[in-house]
Amino acid sequence: MTREILFAGFGGQGILFCGKVMSYLGLVSGLEVSWLPSYGPEMRGGTANCHVIVSNDAVGSPIINNPTDLIVMNLPSFDKFENTVSPGGNIIIDSSLISKKTSRNDVNAHYIPATQMANEMGVPKLANMIMLGKLISVLAAVSLDQVKEALEKSVPPSKKELIEVNLKAIQAGYNFNSDI
Amino acid sequence: MIYIICGHYGSGKTEIAINLALSLDNATIIDLDIVNPYFRTADAKEKLESSNVRVITPQFANTNIDMPTVPAEVFSALTGEGNIIFDVGGDDAGAIALGQYNRFIKEKKYEVQFVINACRPMTENADDTIKLMREIEAASRLKVTKLINNTNLKSETTKEIISDGQDLVNKVSDATGIPIGAVSGKKELLDTIKTDFPKLPLELHLDFPWERGV
Amino acid sequence: MMETIFERPKALADVPFHYCPGCTHGIVHRLIAEVIDELGIEGDTIGVAPVGCAVFAYNYFNCDMQEAAHGRAPAVATGIKRANPENIIFTYQGDGDLAAIGTAETVHAATRSENITIIFLNNAIYGMTGGQMAPTSLVGQVTQTTPYGRKVEMQGYPIRMSEMLATLEGSSFIKRCSVDSIKNINDTRASIKKAFQCQIDKKGFSMVEVLSTCPTNWGLSPAESMDWLRDNMMPYYPLGVYKDVTGGDR
């Protein structure tokens, strides 16, 4: 099993953090992982993306050219990466920020209004965790205990109190049924 | 007698100083070139010493160190007997180092020989040459007493080149009233020219590694 | 019975100096060695030698020494001090080293209040390379690279390092001295001692600037050089204490 997951959106949406939690999820599940961010000017407000590979085998190239899973949180990233997704792969789209639908019929599209849900929950910054919850449910590979363990490793000790609320957001995404 | 050999960079001061030292009895040659660490009296030290010439050089001459410190021995040589030849560094920059010995030099009989090579840039015409000479005089606080025509293009020197250089040296002499001491050059060439001035045939002592015999 | 009236300081190595006759490097080396003896710190002292005429300073002291690249002595000293804060570190630098190529290292060592001592020889000329303009060469001074005299519009003004470093919060003891007379030589010795004491007391950055001569490149006899120093350098570089906060706590 190898998942090549591309997270993409605006700087400030927590894209890199989202990928980091996913990497820790792989780590606590005993898998090989790699996490590669885009860095530099993009980090300071432009588009941001990161490549996460989770695999049973040693990770070769850490660069993803054709993701098996794409998580997009803005339109430019959707336009840029939509066609790179491997056939049979997943695209998870924040439908409160991207009104377009995918034109591809060889991938599974999951539309979730993550930003709107986060606002309604009173945690506007956690749309990224809602998206991650959706990805976890799509991949159906891990337990919530493992998610909690991964969060504990990703969040610095000074911000421990945020673990619970992050977990709630992940759960909301996990439970959201976008496929009706 | 103190002979001070000065002039423009690359005018041939060191070769003239070495030849002069070899021609005199009881001679001490002082390498006072604080400007350029290459092609200096120290290169001919062995040859000079085997001909009984005392050689005083900056202590780091011919080492890896670019530090032209002048040795205290110079003062002792100046207070002793015999002939002293100062091989001075190029231009006024090189002549500055003479300044500290001014008092000692003036107490003795001395000659300041200004070497001219008309083939060198910055001494191609009389005005520039005189200007440079005046700068050297100011830096050393000594007056030039003789001009030496050492015009040459190294191995490509011809008698025409020497005679062109003589025209320049004559002009400098006329304008300043400083007498011409000699025309210098390789003996074979000097033999081919006619001149009213004394000839100073040179045997060359500074060479490149590829010119040295095995 | 003979009485010893002149003795080589123990911290000074038993080798002849290479300096030109009349050069003041020798005097200042001796003063540093005397101070090291007086303070009894030879076994703890590490000196940093510069590039410049004092490039061989590492041969002249009996303490451990490091040679530094041109201008980098304060950075090298910082590295040594941070590796072992109990050692006493001094740098010995000329004007080109300290005030031109190494200005950044000097200023930042001072502003960090790096607990080191700098002995700064200012003779207004580059000696090692044969008499070119120094950052401290005076206006009008003729050097190999200012053949028509240093001109403000071309080369700017000579830099006063003691005054400049004294404005920095981090400097603790800054003094300008001279070695042109017995009285001033004694004062320089006392100032060097105070600078080392400042470091021993962990009070931060100290520097003693010493106005010095260069007979060879100035084209003057040693005696004339001393006159030139007094007549030309002292008016522009006044002697005195520019900073002294060693009395209280920082």
Added chain:
Amino acid sequence: MDKVLMKGNEAIAEAAIRANCRHFFGYPITPQTEISAYMAKRMSKVGGTFLQAESEVAAINMVYGAAGAGVRVMTSSSSPGISLKMEGLSYIAGADLPCVIVNIVRAGPGLGGIQPAQSDYFQAVKGGGHGDYRMIVIAPSSIQETVDCTIDAFDLADKYRMPVMLMGDGMLGQMMEPVSFPEVKTDHLPKKDWATTGTKMKRKANIINSLYIHPEELEEVILKREEKYNTIYETEVKYHTEGLENADVVLVAYGTTARIAKAAIALAKQNGIKAGLIRPITLWPFPTDIIAKTAPNVKCMISVEMSTGQMVEDIRLAVNGVCPVHFYGRTGGAVPTPTAIFEQIRRYA
């Protein structure tokens, strides 16, 4: 669990601390800044020194001073900053001081760009600074290997009294992978009795210096150092190979590029082409022997680099005309793709 997820830059910093490096002098530059940031946080907690210097020039000279004083010391930078450190590096080599320099390479020349590159290969292995000197250059290709190589770098520096460079690219510095830290031992290494720690009036003064008055004296010192370099060439070469048996085409690549090359080799296999990989881990000393030994058995070799072709020259020297050596590279911060490398394999197979 003994594994942690770390960025390459963080892993280098932590590995250095585990290797008992307690002195770090740095200056910020992308994409290696995390090393400084990590050191700033961690050094004070382990009783070490982190100092942000006023420039790369000052930082490397602080390294010189501290190395001369006998401690394990490190600095890190990225390409333009490494250029500034070259003066100090030459002095460190000339004074036989041990230290570790990290170069997280970005695109050049000049200001270039912050994206990953391997275009500092020449600078690292052929000199950069002035004079006859060598530097051990190690190029890891995963974060775990980065940890191991950092620890090795300190040991090699101390063993041979010389600067060792750890060279990664921006991608390796920025990416995260799980790592574990081995236990570090240093008791097998020589004592630093040459260091300037104060004579305590019990020994002769130690002098750290690279200046020699007479050419013959300097020549002798250099030739002695050359003997040391020869020993290193004989004993410290490190590389990794894959699928060399029966390979028609062999890729030679290091660092991140080697991982992309692996993906290309997998593509080749799917298409029925037998390709192998030689991955130099030490760039100096260069794995000349394995390349020379492999050359007669293959159709050709392809050097894959993030440059316009630098390591390829050393491969050609090693191959010495026995088989063709081709080059494929991307530069300026662009990264080769597995597909593009595979196209090269297909072209020459």
